[in-house]
Amino acid sequence: GENVEQHPSTLSVQEGDSAVIKCTYSDSASNYFPWYKQELGKRPQLIIDIRSNVGEKKDQRIAVTLNKTAKHFSLHITETQPEDSAVYFCAASDTGRRALTFGSGTRLQVQP
Amino acid sequence: DAGITQSPRYKITETGRQVTLMCHQTWSHSYMFWYRQDLGHGLRLIYYSAAADITDKGEVPDGYVVSRSKTENFPLTLESATRSQTSVYFCASSKQNTGELFFGEGSRLTVL
Numbered sequence: 001g002e003n004v005e006q007h008p009s010t011l012s013v014q015e016g017d018s019a020v021i022k023c024t025y026s027d028s029a030s031n032y033f034p035w036y037k038q039e040l041g042k043r044p045q046l047i048i049d050i051r052s053n054v055g056e057k058k059d060q061r062i063a064v065t066l067n068k069t070a071k072h073f074s075l076h077i078t079e080t081q082p083e084d085s086a087v088y089f090c091a092a093s094d095t096g097r098r099a100l101t102f103g104s105g106t107r108l109q110v111q112p
Numbered sequence: 113d114a115g116i117t118q119s120p121r122y123k124i125t126e127t128g129r130q131v132t133l134m135c136h137q138t139w140s141h142s143y144m145f146w147y148r149q150d151l152g153h154g155l156r157l158i159y160y161s162a163a164a165d166i167t168d169k170g171e172v173p174d175g176y177v178v179s180r181s182k183t184e185n186f187p188l189t190l191e192s193a194t195r196s197q198t199s200v201y202f203c204a205s206s207k208q209n210t211g212e213l214f215f216g217e218g219s220r221l222t223v224l
Contacts, residue, residue, distance in 0.1 A: 001171070006154070032210040043202065043215040044155070051210075089154055093210055099145055099170060100213065104154040 002027040004092050006103030013080050014111050021106045023090035024072040030092040033066060033073045034100070038087045047088075048075070080110045115139070118203050118216035126224050131190045133219045135203030143206045144186040145213065146170075146178065148199040155202065161186055193223045 003026040013019050025033075034049035050057045050064045050073065057064050061080075066073040073092075077084055087107050091100040116137040125131050135144065146158040147170075157170030161180040175197060177189045186205075190197055200220050204213040 009152075034212070036213075043217055044213075045215070046212045049212070099143075099157050099160040099168075101157070101171070102147075102155040104152060 002030060002092055002094075002098070002101040004090060004101050004103040006090050006106055008106060009104065010107045010109070012109045012111060015080060015082060017080055019075075019077045019080055019084070019108055019110075021075045021088055021090070021108070022072060023074070023092075023103050024070075025092040025101075026071070027092070027094065028068075028071065029094045032093050032100075033064070034091050035064060035075050036089045036091065036102075038089065038105075040086070044089060077108075080108075082110050082112050084108060085110045116203065116205050116214055116216045118201075118219045120219060121217065122220050124222045124224065125193050127194060128192050131193050131221065133188045133190075133201055133203075133221070135186045135188070135216060137184055137186075137205040137214075139205065139207075139214070140183055141205035141207050141214070142183070143208060144180065145204045145206075146176070146186070146188045147202045147204065148172065149202060149218070150199050158188065158201075190221075193221075195223050197221065198223045 006023045031052035036044040037047045038044040061078045063076040087105045090103040093100045119134045145160040147155040159178040161167045164183050200218050203216040
């Protein structure tokens with residue numbers, strides 16, 4: 001089955017700096033790569049996703065890049081703000097019946 | 113619109129007891145999922161369902177049973193709870209397996 005590895009497990013940045021979280025996946029058939037944000041005590045929520053037919057996708061301060069050859073994808077957050085502090089999960093799946101496989105999560109702390 | 117709800121939100125039980133966690137969604141989503149969240153492991157898939165009467169094992173199915181007799185309900189049963197099943201359990205639903213997952217608020221289970 002699919003295996004998703006996520007790094008780093010914790011990340012601390014100063015407000016206004018950029019943050020990058022990286023994930024690798026094992027199954028070359030995977031073609032859907034979402035990112036979820038989970039605030040403390042809350043449920044995970046989708047913040048951005050990318051499919052394998054594109055290499056990059058942006059939404060305001062958030063961007064995701066995908067390198068299918070190397071089987072890795074990354075989340076980039078620019079101009080970080082304290083409200084970006086949360087745990088971020090990457091995930092991967094294919095368009096068959098198989099469900100999402102999540103990475104182990106990255107705890108991002110934005111220092112004011 | 114209630115969305116997706118889980119019950120109970122908190123449960124304490126003893127080793128060997130049977131426990132059922134309920135999940136109900138009002139969107140008529142085809143797919144439903146059960147994940148457990150443990151520190152350092154992220155979100156691990158227990159079982160998922162593509163439609164009523166169709167269920168598939170995930171990454172960590174041992175010790176769990178699911179059923180999907182109606183589209184809107186997807187209960188998770190621990191037939192004989194063990195301490196290792198102490199976790200936060202999230203139910204989720206989606207229109208398709210590679211679409212946005214909508215998570216419930218989670219059920220925190222403690223097995224003594």
